[in-house]
Amino acid sequence: MTLIEMSGVGKSYGAVSALHDVSLSVHAGEVTCVLGDNGAGKSTLIKIMSGLHPHSCGVMTVDGSPATFASPREALDRGIATVYQDLAVVPLMEVWRNFFLGAELTAGTFPLSGFLSGMKIKDMKRIADEELRKMGIIVNDINQPIGTLSGGQRQCVAIARAVYFGARVLILDEPTAALGVKQSGVVLKYVAAARDAGLGVVFITHNPHHAYLVGDHFIILKLGAAVLDKPRAEVTLDELTTQMAGGEELAELSHELGR
């Protein structure tokens, strides 16, 4: 099932073209990896999908109908959630409080309604624990401050949270960039778990090794355009690595250096 389809999408900031003629599709239960160096246009692509900036040419369809998002809220309402590198968690607060922060379950009757309404704490703890378990995250104690979790686990809580609040498309912005090898592995496992749960995942990274472990489709961006766009069956890790490292430019450079 195709969730998002982009064809010939481009974005210009004034005279500067940040992204041109990129086509991409996000399918339910698949991981689409977007690779590229700094400044390749990865962030621009995310911003179009997550509703921070509308695209300036081409067509993006969501569930088959053309869409242009004016705000992140609109994208969220269509089930497109973005987990940014800075995790949007509050370290000293308990895991369950973080999980529901800003969307607390409440049961309030006047005058204890609105912001003064009581939280359904038991339900919140149970749901947070269940949802985390679904993602394979087992915390010692749902009451422990989220700051006691590792960076990778916190990333996973943010993912589980997005999934619980109705995401069908999950955009992950460099989720492994700030993490060590072991923690990256943990996050990749949860990327796979989200995929198996039937979500369409867009995995943004500059690490071809991480991408190849979970990806179903690969797109490499360079200077705002796609230079590689292949399904897993047609691409090897070597090809991805070479392209990411500079590809032909690297070959030329090696020729010039002549060693």
Added chain:
Amino acid sequence: MSHSVRAAPPVPASPEQPVRPRSSIGNRLLVRPEVGALVAALVIFVFFLAAAPAFRSAESFFTVLYQASTIGIVAVGVGLLMIGGEFDLSAGVITTSAGLVSSMFCWWFGVNLWIGALLSLIFCLFVGFVNGWLVMRTGIPSFLITLGTFFVLQGANLGVTKLVTGSVTSPDISGIDGYDSLGAIFSSSFKAGPVTVWITVIWWVLFVAVATWILTRARVGNWVYAVGGAPDSARAVGVPVVRTKIGLFMAVSFLGWFVGMHTLFRFNTLQAGNGVGNEFLYIIAAVVGGTLLTGGFGNAAGVAIGAFIFGMTNLGIVYAGWDPNWFKAFLGVMLLLAVLVNLYIKKMATARRTA
């Protein structure tokens, strides 16, 4: 905070999902904000029981509670505000402003004291709103904004009182209508057996209970911890940061008004220069009670214990027959110890507990 010390149901082990060892109950108690204060309170209590014979009566225990309540009521608000990541240095002097606005307005215009109390409440809430609004609007640290408010109010207290009465003492209100009914609310006491219970103690317990409910169970309590712990993250997930913080400043000024009313109806007349310095006592009570200076951590029970320690030492030193001047030095030592303990607890709380 809702840490609980009961054991969670055992986690089913599976080869792919390693089960991590649970932290010991001792460790988990340590990260509760009020534990340090509770231990300190017990030690100080036993110490004065031994050192001051006059301390060993129910009567003096309730005097301690009264003393603690006059600081503790505002300290509850200051504690909430500090958990929300802000300071209010005007909290001490606003108690005097509240009483002065009320008493001089009623004396000058010859109206019922209820009108004065209401007017004073509106005035205090307005000051709290301005504090919060300026902090949020300008991004200037609340320490500076409220230092400004503090001096404005301190100067105005003296200046306006002198203009109205010709001296720095407010007029006696005991003859004005509404004195008895308001006095019953703010400053009455009753006998329970051998002891005298001041109504402020009851109010204090009530405010602590409400603050505890808000922090642990209400939706807005979640927001208070979040805006203090990581305001940017809170905003990113849809927490109304500005409204929450302004609300906290207004809560402090409301409680300041409450204590101001108590002082007014207890003594019938006010010295316009009073209240200065109390803002630090509130902050000390909050910090001794385990509230983190940088926000995001603490609870109302801890702040109450902090205020109780204040009341105990304040009177204990007198009962023991020592020079009361040492009281401030003692408070300073308590504050330094508390800051060290809090720092340690914060480290414990955020230390990675993964195996």
